[in-house]
Amino acid sequence: MTPLTVKLQELIDQIEADLPDADPVAKIGEARLRSRTLVDLGDQLVDHYVHAARADGASWSQIGDALGVTKQAAQQRRSDPQFERYTGRARHVVVLAQDRARTLKHDRIDTGHLLLGLLGEPDGLAAKVLVSLLGSLDPVSAAAHAALTPGEGKPPSGHLMLTEDAKHTLGLSVEIALDMSHNYVGTEHILIALTRIPQGQAARILTELGVTHDRAYDAVSAALVGYQHKARKT
Numbered sequence: 001m002t003p004l005t006v007k008l009q010e011l012i013d014q015i016e017a018d019l020p021d022a023d024p025v026a027k028i029g030e031a032r033l034r035s036r037t038l039v040d041l042g043d044q045l046v047d048h049y050v051h052a053a054r055a056d057g058a059s060w061s062q063i064g065d066a067l068g069v070t071k072q073a074a075q076q077r078r079s080d081p082q083f084e085r086y087t088g089r090a091r092h093v094v095v096l097a098q099d100r101a102r103t104l105k106h107d108r109i110d111t112g113h114l115l116l117g118l119l120g121e122p123d124g125l126a127a128k129v130l131v132s133l134l135g136s137l138d139p140v141s142a143a144a145h146a147a148l149t150p151g152e153g154k155p156p157s158g159h160l161m162l163t164e165d166a167k168h169t170l171g172l173s174v175e176i177a178l179d180m181s182h183n184y185v186g187t188e189h190i191l192i193a194l195t196r197i198p199q200g201q202a203a204r205i206l207t208e209l210g211v212t213h214d215r216a217y218d219a220v221s222a223a224l225v226g227y228q229h230k231a232r233k234t
Contacts, residue, residue: 037099085185089124093117105151110163112201124187165200188220
């Protein structure tokens with residue numbers, strides 16, 4: 001079995017690099033936030049294989065046995081069916097969005113946090129499209145952090161709810177994928193969906209940078225054609 005690539009020392013080194021001047025107590029808070037992200041990722045990993053097992057015909061009793069829980073408990077841990085089409089990267093974007101919202105001490109996940117989540121997946125097609133349009137991800141990151149004012153007090157705990165705009169975005173991403181005849185939802189579909197909600201934080205940020213809905217859609221379409229052409233040649 002291949003060992004996990006995430007190592008404790010690497011996580012420690014990341015916090016030390018990100019918060020070089022923070023005191024140990026502040027680093028405890030940051031470590032707690034990042035540990036929640038790891039837990040969320042673990043849940044996403046399990047859910048991925050639960051969906052795969054169901055698609056392969058496994059019963060809830062079999063899945064419950066594999067999880068070490070009852071059939072009823074296995075059924076209750078199902079994630080929103082909307083996310084069944086999401087790729088691993090797209091799901092990770094939502095996890096990262098929650099992490100960004102907590103870090104900024106916001107009590108709900110909005111479209112601006114989803115945009116930051118896309119930046120956290122640099123190998124995703126959405127990030128690559130933004131780089132092709134803007135030269136790098138830095139302008140988006142700077143504009144997003146400038147627009148998202150940190151809250152006050154302690155970071156919220158527990159699961160964070162989505163704003164109506166964020167819910168609409170995730171629902172639209174599924175519709176956009178289907179309209180493009182795709183049987184999955186990737187980061188690129190989330191990017192296009194963000195630009196479809198003009199009143200949303202993300203759309204305002206992207207529009208100010210010149211990334212309109214039409215430009216995002218055309219750039220994604222061109223990138224997908226490029227991938228398909230490359231796949232035919234290899």
